[in-house]
Each structure stands twice: as structure tokens, then as C-alpha cells.
Amino acid sequence: MSSPSNRRTFLKIVLLSLCTFPRRVEARQRFGLTVKRNFLRPPGAVSEEFFAGKCIRCGRCVEVCPYRCVSPLGLKHGVLAGTPMIDVEQIPCYLCMKCVEICPSGALQKIAQEKTRMGLAIVDQQSCFAWQDQTLCRTCYSVCPFPDKAIRLEQFRPVIDERYCTGCGICTHACPVSRQRGGKAINIEPIYATAFSLPSDDDTVTR
Amino acid sequence: MKINQQHINRWRLWVLSMAFLLLVLTPLLNFYLQFDFIQGWFQSLSIGELWFVSPLEGLERLLVSKEFYGPLLVGMLLPLLLATLCGRVFCSWICPISFLSECGEWLSKTVRRSKKMPQWLILPRYTIWLALAGELLLTMLLGAPLFVFLSPPGIVGRELMTLVFFQTLGFEIIILIAVLAVNLLVTQRLYCRYLCPLGGLLSLVGRKRRLQVVFQPDHCIQCNQCQRVCPLGLAPQQGEGQSSQCWNCGICVEKCQQQSLQFEWDKR
Numbered sequence A: 001m002s003s004p005s006n007r008r009t010f011l012k013i014v015l016l017s018l019c020t021f022p023r024r025v026e027a028r029q030r031f032g033l034t035v036k037r038n039f040l041r042p043p044g045a046v047s048e049e050f051f052a053g054k055c056i057r058c059g060r061c062v063e064v065c066p067y068r069c070v071s072p073l074g075l076k077h078g079v080l081a082g083t084p085m086i087d088v089e090q091i092p093c094y095l096c097m098k099c100v101e102i103c104p105s106g107a108l109q110k111i112a113q114e115k116t117r118m119g120l121a122i123v124d125q126q127s128c129f130a131w132q133d134q135t136l137c138r139t140c141y142s143v144c145p146f147p148d149k150a151i152r153l154e155q156f157r158p159v160i161d162e163r164y165c166t167g168c169g170i171c172t173h174a175c176p177v178s179r180q181r182g183g184k185a186i187n188i189e190p191i192y193a194t195a196f197s198l199p200s201d202d203d204t205v206t207r
Numbered sequence B: 001m002k003i004n005q006q007h008i009n010r011w012r013l014w015v016l017s018m019a020f021l022l023l024v025l026t027p028l029l030n031f032y033l034q035f036d037f038i039q040g041w042f043q044s045l046s047i048g049e050l051w052f053v054s055p056l057e058g059l060e061r062l063l064v065s066k067e068f069y070g071p072l073l074v075g076m077l078l079p080l081l082l083a084t085l086c087g088r089v090f091c092s093w094i095c096p097i098s099f100l101s102e103c104g105e106w107l108s109k110t111v112r113r114s115k116k117m118p119q120w121l122i123l124p125r126y127t128i129w130l131a132l133a134g135e136l137l138l139t140m141l142l143g144a145p146l147f148v149f150l151s152p153p154g155i156v157g158r159e160l161m162t163l164v165f166f167q168t169l170g171f172e173i174i175i176l177i178a179v180l181a182v183n184l185l186v187t188q189r190l191y192c193r194y195l196c197p198l199g200g201l202l203s204l205v206g207r208k209r210r211l212q213v214v215f216q217p218d219h220c221i222q223c224n225q226c227q228r229v230c231p232l233g234l235a236p237q238q239g240e241g242q243s244s245q246c247w248n249c250g251i252c253v254e255k256c257q258q259q260s261l262q263f264e265w266d267k268r
Helices: A004-030 A048-054 A060-064 A075-080 A098-102 A139-143 A170-174 B008-033 B055-065 B070-086 B089-094 B096-112 B127-142 B146-150 B152-166 B173-186 B190-195 B197-205 B225-229 B251-255
Strands: A070-072 A084-087 A120-123 A151-154 A157-160 A186-189 B038-041 B044-047 B050-053 B211-215 B261-265
Touching: A048 A075, A048 B055, A060 A070, A060 A098, A060 B008, A060 B038, A060 B152, A070 B152, A075 B146, A120 A157, A139 A151, A139 A170, A170 A186, B008 B038, B008 B089, B008 B096, B008 B152, B008 B251, B038 B152, B050 B055, B050 B070, B055 B070, B055 B127, B055 B146, B055 B197, B070 B089, B070 B197, B089 B096, B089 B197, B096 B152, B096 B173, B096 B190, B127 B146, B127 B190, B127 B197, B146 B152, B152 B173, B173 B190, B225 B251, B251 B261
Parallel strands: none
Antiparallel strands: A070 A084, A120 A186, A151 A157, B038 B044, B044 B050, B211 B261
């Protein structure tokens, strides 16, 4: 029925794939997370350790997003290919929560808008115009969906309150300072992206 | 009531094209008209609140995360029911890889003017079970669902979507080209026959299916046309239309001049 050469080819293929795939996963873990500054998961995402296992790459979050901010990762990201990402420097998340509602696999968990923790906005005081006393810039304050809560002005300088900041990235997108990628004066750091990161005061981080 | 089954293959091609058209139209409607009544592709498709989840992707996700999730399980119900009753019909009636392979076969038949598809590599039939088991095992070992990002039918949908939404094509197209090349150049439907884990799962589920191609030897003239046209290389005249591998495409039913092969619903 089967010639030995066919079986040999088949075994070779199996062995080859066994050799290549673990390395790829390992490399991903060694070189850190795909989620990085201003490059975040959609709202309600489970932590990175479980995301690759839970997301079924159906792309419905990408299709449903009315702002087109969610995009799938490419094949060069290995096992994470096809998982959704938001590059807030390009288009931020406006927290419409549509992607959360349609996710069929539970990779994006149902979560209230204000309890979303995609990351935390961090003001870079070295490059912020207001902190450097260059101009009276309050762009981030005026665009923030939770003004006087997530971002408030202290002596005309923006200050973030991590109890309210959802990490939506609207402030990052609007910030006039931009030197290179991740070089805005206010950036979103995905500090809640892994299960081992510190939770915020109220336990809103999806584990 | 006896249904005329002489045009079953025409019906199948029509359904196959409509399914592909759906994949093409959905991202276009979503992108240009914000029409999100229909979303996604064959990894998860939603028509209104009717959600479908591809069984293998769902299974992998359950195995890797070891957690049940209601919407996922509900989404898997209808595809699994279809597979239990009708077998691997997704593969032959809906799958975009099938559509592209059929197009390729039609093209190669017209260009080369030869009706024979290549059969360079014939593997034992159980290879598809090995593919399914190996894939699930590898998925569990690595903790990473492999089929969800490497599934060719899923990649077709994803490529079409990224083409519309971002005007780019991902590297995944390489997998697609490889699968189609194998299907068209090495052996007819080699990937579908032996390697597709989703096909393996669906045929496993549809092992005792109700809809079967039944062979009645009364009028058979042993012309072997059915075996020649079968894309999976099965021999319907030996009752292999009732084997677990048959995907109920109905090509043999249409081909058989004597009407010795008929779709029958096993009432039990």
C-alpha cells in the first residue's frame, strides 16, 4: 500500500516541523513580548501568555472595528500570526467595545468601557512641551475620553491617574511631539499585558 | 419522493462559488459600507447573531487553554451537527481551498488538454488520521494552536480581508500557494486527501453519517468512471462512498451513466 520512501518522507516532514516550531516559540519568549509601547492588544484581551492559545484568528474584531484601528499580525510573528493588534500611533482605540462583543473565542473578554486596561499612559517629562514649559499644550488632556479623571492638569501639566487610564491611546495619537516610533511625549506602556505584571488598585485587569 | 441527482455536481459548484463569493464580498461590504451583519470567514463566521466556529479551531483552543467558553461551544454546534449528519461536506461544498483547486483543475485541464490529474504521490488512507492526531499532539506539546494560524481555508479569508482592509497581502500567501501547488501538481487534492487536519476531524465526526453515496450493483457496467473522476481517489464501485473518507461531493453520482451511485439518507 505504502512504499517505504513515502513513509520516510512523511516522517522527515514530521521531524522537521518538530524541530522548527519549538524554536520559534522559544525565540518569541526570549526576545520579549510582541505587545510593546504603543502597540497593544484590543480591549479586554486576556494576558499575553494565554492570548495565542485562546485567539482563533477569525479576524472578526478587525472587520467589526469602525475606526479600522485593529489589524492582524503577519506570519513573521510565528504563532501569533493573525492575532489582533492596535497601533495607537496610527489609529487609537476609541473604546466602542464592538470587538469585545463579537469575539467568539474568549480571547477578548467582556469588560466595561472604563475598566479596560490596554496599558497605561506615561508622560515623558523630558519631551512634553507643557512639562518643559515651552508652550501651554494640553492636547492630551482635551482629547482624553475621561478628562479630569485619567488625565488632569496640575499647574498646566498633564498628570496621569492610573486608576482611570484605560490605555486607549487617544492622547498618544494626538500628542504633537513625535520624534520616532514610540517617541511621543505621552506613550502607552502595556504594563497589564502579562499575568505577572502588577495589577492596578481595583482588580480590573483581565487575567 | 425521488430527487433527480444527475445535476448534483452542478449544485455543488454553485454552492462552492457562492461560499467563495461570500468570502470576497464580506470584507468589501464591511469596509466600504460598514455592513457588519455578516462577518468573518470560515474560522468564525457570523450572520447576525448566528455564530459559527470552525470545529478544529475551537477544539484546539479548548485543548490549549483547557477552559470552556460558552459562545465558542455554541458556535461549534452547527458545524459539528452538519458533519455528523452529512460528513465532510464542508470540504467539498464550501471550503475555499476546494474552490481554488477546482478552478486550478479546470484551468489545467483546459490548458494541457488532458483530462488526467497528476497522481505522483499516493499515501495510505490513514495518513489523514495521522495528520489530525499529530497536529493535535503538536498543538498540545507546544501550547500553541497551529491550525488556527496555518489553516489554509482560514488564510484565504484572512488574505482577502487584509487585501481589502490594508491593501496588502501577508506572507501567509506562501502557505496557500504551497497547498494549491501540492493539490494541483503532485497529486489531485493531496493536501485535502492526506494532510488537512480539519478534513480529518470532520471525517472522524462524520464516520457514521446519514448522507452517503450508496452503490447498487444491479446496473453497473464496471466502466470505472466513478473511480477515475473521484478527486479523493476513492473507488465508489467498491462501496467506498460509504467509507469515512468520502466527502459527498457527488461527482461520481453525476458521472455514473447507469445511476448505480445515488445519494441516500440513512434513516436508521
